[in-house]
Amino acid sequence: MKISEEQRVLNRQKIVDTAARLFRLKGFDGVGIADIMKEAGFTHGGFYNHFKSKDELVAAALSSAFDKLEKETRGKDITAIINRYLSHNHRDDLTESCPASSLGGDTARQAVLAKEAFAEGIETWFSMISEALNNEATPSSSEHRNAIIGYFAKLVGAIILARSCPPDSKLRNEILNASKLSLTEEITLRLKKR
Amino acid sequence: MKISEEQRVLNRQKIVDTAARLFRLKGFDGVGIADIMKEAGFTHGGFYNHFKSKDELVAAALSSAFDKLEKETRGKDITAIINRYLSHNHRDDLTESCPASSLGGDTARQAVLAKEAFAEGIETWFSMISEALNNEATPSSSEHRNAIIGYFAKLVGAIILARSCPPDSKLRNEILNASKLSLTEEITLRLKKR
């Protein structure tokens, strides 16, 4: 039956949020429309009243996940950001993780729509890191921007590597610790250089 | 019909190699047993004469891909390694890419068997980078090893981010260039510090 406009928007958001969690946990190919709709509290048939295709949901889920993450992150200082990103908690809690880390590999194989959402998401990250370092949302020089991109690449790479190591392996923790130390030192060295 | 022992080994390797290429291109969930067997020149039914399950093939494919990569990489100097890893070619040619970059996200969701192969593969990378920097296969200090892990994390993160940006976006090239510069400078700064 038809529902109120307000409810429609709420339901759509519920689907997107659920998808964003499940995709991060199991990958885009690892979750079906029916899984998502069921988890969101609906039957699968209604999905296409909200989205043209699964691809469209994938893009919406990415955007939503990056947006939510920005709200929790912007304004934090650089040490807090690094410690949070390379924490055991972030490594182990895939459902709420940064999409760049849990869906980066998957997005590389997605349609352009998803990649656009992804690119926007990582630009947000660059801006947040810049703010954390220099209190300016846009880096003042290309050198500065290059460094920021390198920092974020290290964060993303480190947590992906850690997650792909066996549950009880030494590496699983070592990669997080090593990257934390390495990144902190890298930032310090570059500060001194100025 | 039964075939010679020699041929059996050859056929198995053919399956593993084909899987290694297809998995890197489309992800573990994006390729079926039938796809792989067909591409390798067989019918799908014979698959279970070689492997107990798809999981077992996944692990074998990871090991094989890392091994092949080692043969092409070990002995190269650090600049060559960085330029190759962050090249347009490596970004765009998924089938022959480093599994840490093309399958890192996927392996995080795989069974232990695959993660073990992955961990072994990245240890090989740490060793190759150590050799490229200091001519010693094992880092001489934990500080050195931490730095190496950080370098590799930056390489992996950078290329994953670049691949997930839209085909014609500025970011797709910028991330590679920025990370190349950032990583080169990082290594230089750490050398000077000593």
Add this chain to the structure above:
DNA sequence: TGTACATCAGTGAACGCGCGTTCACTGATGTAC
């Protein structure tokens, strides 16, 4: 303000298709005598 009607989100069955895995069968290979 009340009534008749068009709209459209949610339901659940159905579509064709591909998945991982199993199975009976084939016939060349390798082995026992």
Add this chain to the structure above:
DNA sequence: TGTACATCAGTGAACGCGCGTTCACTGATGTAC
């Protein structure tokens, strides 16, 4: 060295299952009068 037989990799049909997507239907919502 020759022969009879067990082995086992490759074949292709079949298993149950889940996928993305479509569809006819329902009935509350929103609109036109």
